[in-house]
Amino acid sequence: MLFNSYEFLLMFLPLCLGGYYSFSSVAGQRAAIAWLALCSMFFYGWWNPAYVWLMTASILFNYGAGLLLASRHRSKPLLALAVAANLLLLGHYKYTDFFISSANALAGLDWQLHNIVLPLGISFFTFTQIAYLVDVYRGEVREYRITDYFLFVTYFPHLIAGPIIHHKEMMPQFAKPATQQITAHNITGGLVLFTIGLAKKILVADRAMEYVGPVFTAAEQGASLTFFEAWGGTLAYVVQLYFDFSGYADMALGLSLLFGIRLPLNFNSPHKATSIIDFWRRWHMTLSRFLRDYLYIALGGSRHGEPRRYLNLFLTMLLGGIWHGAGWTFVLWGALHGAYLCINHGWRAFCAGRKALLPPALRTAVYGTLTFLAVVVSWVFFRAHSLDGALRVLEGMAGLNGVTVPLKYAEKWGETGQWLAQFGLVFDDNLFKGGKQVSQILWPLLVIWLLPNSQTLLRHYDVTVSEFSEQSRFAFRPNAATLLLCLVVLLYCFTHLTQLSEFLYFRF
Amino acid sequence: MALFPLQDKTFNRWLVGLFLAAVSAIAAFNLVINPFAVFPVARIAGISDVHNMTNARLYKTFLLRQREVDGLLLGSSRVEESMYPLAAAWPGMTVYNMAMPGCSLHEMLRNLQHAHALTPLKQVMIGLDFFMFSAYQEVASDFSEDNFAVEADGTPKPPTYVLRTWANILFSADGLEKSRDTLKASRKRAMPTHEDNGMTYIPLHESVVHDNAAIYRIFDSFENNYFRKNSFWLNGPNSTYTTVKNLSTGATTYDNLRALLDYIYANNINTHFVISPIHVRMLLGLDGIGLWPAFSDWKLQLTRINEEVAARHGQPPRPLWDFTLVNDHTTEWLPEDPRLPQPKKGLAWFWDPAHPKPSFGNLVQEKVFITHQEDAIGVRLHSNTVQAHLQQQRAALDAYKEQDPLTRDAIRQRLESLNTWQWIKP
Numbered sequence: 014m015l016f017n018s019y020e021f022l023l024m025f026l027p028l029c030l031g032g033y034y035s036f037s038s039v040a041g042q043r044a045a046i047a048w049l050a051l052c053s054m055f056f057y058g059w060w061n062p063a064y065v066w067l068m069t070a071s072i073l074f075n076y077g078a079g080l081l082l083a084s085r086h087r088s089k090p091l092l093a094l095a096v097a098a099n100l101l102l103l104g105h106y107k108y109t110d111f112f113i114s115s116a117n118a119l120a121g122l123d124w125q126l127h128n129i130v131l132p133l134g135i136s137f138f139t140f141t142q143i144a145y146l147v148d149v150y151r152g153e154v155r156e157y158r159i160t161d162y163f164l165f166v167t168y169f170p171h172l173i174a175g176p177i178i179h180h181k182e183m184m185p186q187f188a189k190p191a192t193q194q195i196t197a198h199n200i201t202g203g204l205v206l207f208t209i210g211l212a213k214k215i216l217v218a219d220r221a222m223e224y225v226g227p228v229f230t231a232a233e234q235g236a237s238l239t240f241f242e243a244w245g246g247t248l249a250y251v252v253q254l255y256f257d258f259s260g261y262a263d264m265a266l267g268l269s270l271l272f273g274i275r276l277p278l279n280f281n282s283p284h285k286a287t288s289i290i291d292f293w294r295r296w297h298m299t300l301s302r303f304l305r306d307y308l309y310i311a312l313g314g315s316r317h318g319e320p321r322r323y324l325n326l327f328l329t330m331l332l333g334g335i336w337h338g339a340g341w342t343f344v345l346w347g348a349l350h351g352a353y354l355c356i357n358h359g360w361r362a363f364c365a366g367r368k369a370l371l372p373p374a375l376r377t378a379v380y381g382t383l384t385f386l387a388v389v390v391s392w393v394f395f396r397a398h399s400l401d402g403a404l405r406v407l408e409g410m411a412g413l414n415g416v417t418v419p420l421k422y423a424e425k426w427g428e429t430g431q432w433l434a435q436f437g438l439v440f441d442d443n444l445f446k447g448g449k450q451v452s453q454i455l456w457p458l459l460v461i462w463l464l465p466n467s468q469t470l471l472r473h474y475d476v477t478v479s480e481f482s483e484q485s486r487f488a489f490r491p492n493a494a495t496l497l498l499c500l501v502v503l504l505y506c507f508t509h510l511t512q513l514s515e516f517l518y519f520r521f
Numbered sequence: 522m523a524l525f526p527l528q529d530k531t532f533n534r535w536l537v538g539l540f541l542a543a544v545s546a547i548a549a550f551n552l553v554i555n556p557f558a559v560f561p562v563a564r565i566a567g568i569s570d571v572h573n574m575t576n577a578r579l580y581k582t583f584l585l586r587q588r589e590v591d592g593l594l595l596g597s598s599r600v601e602e603s604m605y606p607l608a609a610a611w612p613g614m615t616v617y618n619m620a621m622p623g624c625s626l627h628e629m630l631r632n633l634q635h636a637h638a639l640t641p642l643k644q645v646m647i648g649l650d651f652f653m654f655s656a657y658q659e660v661a662s663d664f665s666e667d668n669f670a671v672e673a674d675g676t677p678k679p680p681t682y683v684l685r686t687w688a689n690i691l692f693s694a695d696g697l698e699k700s701r702d703t704l705k706a707s708r709k710r711a712m713p714t715h716e717d718n719g720m721t722y723i724p725l726h727e728s729v730v731h732d733n734a735a736i737y738r739i740f741d742s743f744e745n746n747y748f749r750k751n752s753f754w755l756n757g758p759n760s761t762y763t764t765v766k767n768l769s770t771g772a773t774t775y776d777n778l779r780a781l782l783d784y785i786y787a788n789n790i791n792t793h794f795v796i797s798p799i800h801v802r803m804l805l806g807l808d809g810i811g812l813w814p815a816f817s818d819w820k821l822q823l824t825r826i827n828e829e830v831a832a833r834h835g836q837p838p839r840p841l842w843d844f845t846l847v848n849d850h851t852t853e854w855l856p857e858d859p860r861l862p863q864p865k866k867g868l869a870w871f872w873d874p875a876h877p878k879p880s881f882g883n884l885v886q887e888k889v890f891i892t893h894q895e896d897a898i899g900v901r902l903h904s905n906t907v908q909a910h911l912q913q914q915r916a917a918l919d920a921y922k923e924q925d926p927l928t929r930d931a932i933r934q935r936l937e938s939l940n941t942w943q944w945i946k947p
Binding site for chain 1: 524525526527528529530531532533535536537539540543544547657685688689692693694695697749750751757758759760763765768939940
């Protein structure tokens with residue numbers, strides 16, 4: 014079930030929310046938690062009921078393993094076994110076909126692909142539970158009720174595409190009776206945040222999408238992309254991915270707030286980052302946190318000298334890439350970010366103690382632009398289905414296949430056009446659609462760069478458990494104008510849900 | 522500075538209340554007007570009785586639920602605009618023209634499955650077009666799997682499958698817009714867009730090509746649209762035409778044809794295939810772009826695949842007719858052609874270069890269902906004769922180019938202006 018569907022908005026959400034607060038007032042907190050866990054299982058089963066059993070088995074296994082770990086006083090073999098079981102499950106569903114196709118390609122084998130369907134959200138619920146097991150082993154977890162644990166894993170706002178929640182920030186909220194008390198403040202924050210997220214998805218991400226597919230598909234099929242085609246497709250993807258994923262995160266936070274539960278933040282204006290280090294503190298923040306706490310530190314972090322630290326950084330990002338998807342493009346994407354981070358740390362070490370050459374404002378602009386370009390290049394690998402396809406897009410972006418604008422501009426630009434043609438500009442119809450496409454990409458980018466993000470706008474509503482630092486003189490306040498604006502946006506989005514499109518991060 | 526500050530509680534009440542009120546009003550309006558004729562409510566004269574059916578996919582699939590249709594026409598706008606079911610061709614059958622603009626092979630299969638699941642079909646005609654086999658043909662914006670009574674694998678859906686579509690119409694801006702159009706059209710007593718049998722409404726078509734100037738404008742528009750890059754034909758990588766959908770698996774759109782044929786032969790449906798007629802200007806365009814070899818190969822593949830699937834099912838191949846021939850009908854001159862002794866009004870056989878008129882559609886139906894006679898207008902394709910037929914058509918086009926340099930040069934000029942003259946190299 015998608016958040017942007019009529020069945021969710023008209024059926025599931027009212028029933029789930031109504032039941033939650035009714036159970037809370039009539040039968041108490043435990044009943045409300047159980048109801049929410051049950052609804053979350055139904056939400057998951059809507060996609061494919063068969064996988065409800067898989068998730069239930071995974072939850073029961075991990076809850077049991079947690080109890081055992083707690084009672085056997087930090088047994089390392091038991092932890093290793095439990096984590097390995099989780100990774101095996103993930104590996105089976107996510108990486109079996111990747112392994113087979115890679116083996117076929119490298120060793121010239123002819124093993125049959127299994128065409129395994131990836132259960133929705135498996136990457137998210139596996140990581141959530143591995144973190145739980147590690148913390149039990151570390152002695153950082155007190156005993157939880159099984160209903161709380163069930164809800165912790167299945168909680169529907171985060172289940173399919175994150176954020177990757179942590180038991181330490183969720184379980185206390187489930188246990189607190191005040192959570193199940195309906196408050197107007199939470200409802201306002203939740204409704205407004207959900208509206209913002211829905212608008213990001215419907216008004217921006219889904220519109221940018223139409224410029225992405227044709228370019229990347231053509232690249233896969235061997236097309237030589239010209240400069241504007243390649244940049245047009247790639248920047249449209251940057252817009253689509255950010256607004257899709259952050260839109261989902263806003264909806265998740267907003268929905269959760271309706272239930273009085275605060276989720277961790279997943280985005281903090283990542284494209285305003287002025288370095289790659291900064292980018293990863295702002296993009297998919299809960300994944301970065303997981304990778305840092307449970308992978309980078311487990312690998313040794315910075316405890317074994319600088320070279321090892323760089324290696325650990327690189328390996329962490331490489332594995333982060335593989336987590337996103339079973340394909341060599343994701344491996345390369347992870348490796349690229351690993352390399353970026355190593356260079357960034359090296360540059361910082363080099364600059365430490367030296368006088369800056371550029372004034373602060375110019376430095377911010379230069380570093381911000383460089384960071385954005387580096388990230389854009391990496392997204393090409395993230396979106397492409399093959400390395401060949403990615404390289405073809407990058408060739409186009411480098412201008413190796415010339416610069417072409419739509420044929421209609423030959424007449425419109427008149428003599429200026431003829432003058433530009435002398436320098437190699439070609440007028441012809443291709444996948445670049447001209448002005449309309451530029452505006453569909455440009456205005457969302459300006460929104461990304463110039464406007465405050467959702468949580469900053471809603472800072473008076475305490476929408477997340479995470480800390481964030483962005484400042485702005487704009488803040489949401491309930492009044493007639495914001496009421497009208499919310500109503501218009503909500504109605505517009507609600508009446509434009511007919512072209513349902515899935516969220517990009519559902520596949521990870 | 523805040524204008525009329527509100528308490529959270531008041532804000533929430535107003536937001537939710539106004540939202541629910543607006544949504545209820547939209548749903549009530551859409552239900553009463555019933556713009557796609559999918560709800561079981563009565564039509565109200567002057568309010569909801571003239572339907573402006575731009576969403577043919579939705580309208581037609583739901584309309585089949587209300588009728589026991591046992592004769593079906595499938596295809597693209599070429600069939601939709603030209604095939605008025607002839608009583609003699611469909612004896613005793615309730616026939617419906619379920620062709621749709623830009624229809625794909627997959628869509629035709631789904632429409633066929635849907636119709637056959639609702640009422641077993643006695644006879645079907647399927648119009649095939651070259652553009653349908655482009656691997657890069659875009660899915661029509663109003664296509665939805667939700668509209669069909671069966672799943673793609675043939676499993677029947679529960680009757681509640683209509684609920685999602687109903688919700689989409691009740692609450693959507695698209696539904697609201699179409700309700701408004703329906704209301705306006707009904708109040709003005711405007712012409713409907715479709716005949717009762719699913720064909721586009723003939724008087725409406727005639728009003729569009731009301732004078733010769735309009736015909737020339739329409740020819741310009743269609744030719745520019747078909748001949749340019751990234752449109753119906755040249756929409757593959759580097760603006761090429763390709764039937765290959767997936768380079769790594771080698772899957773092509775011919776696999777979609779095989780799926781359609783498999784369904785027809787497996788269910789033993791009496792089906793007749795036609796390659797719909799187009800004006801010679803379109804054939805000259807195909808040739809000028811360099812697509813003639815691909816066009817000929819496409820006909821060859823259709824013939825072979827039809828026979829191959831028929832043999833696999835142990836049945837005789839269903840008839841496949843080619844009407845894209847160079848003949849007196851398809852070479853009809855435009856109404857103000859300088860070679861005419863005096864300008865005529867309109868065209869006899871075509872609405873525009875890509876769409877034949879019902880006059881031509883009648884000829885096609887007569888040949889396919891009644892006389893079965895092959896001649897210069899239509900030829901049945903068999904694998905043992907198709908090569909000779911293709912060579913003969915190549916020669917006929919070359920001869921026509923010699924005969925009619927005016928049209929030949931006009932098409933060349935248009936292709937040059939679109940950068941597509943000889944775009945596909947041999």
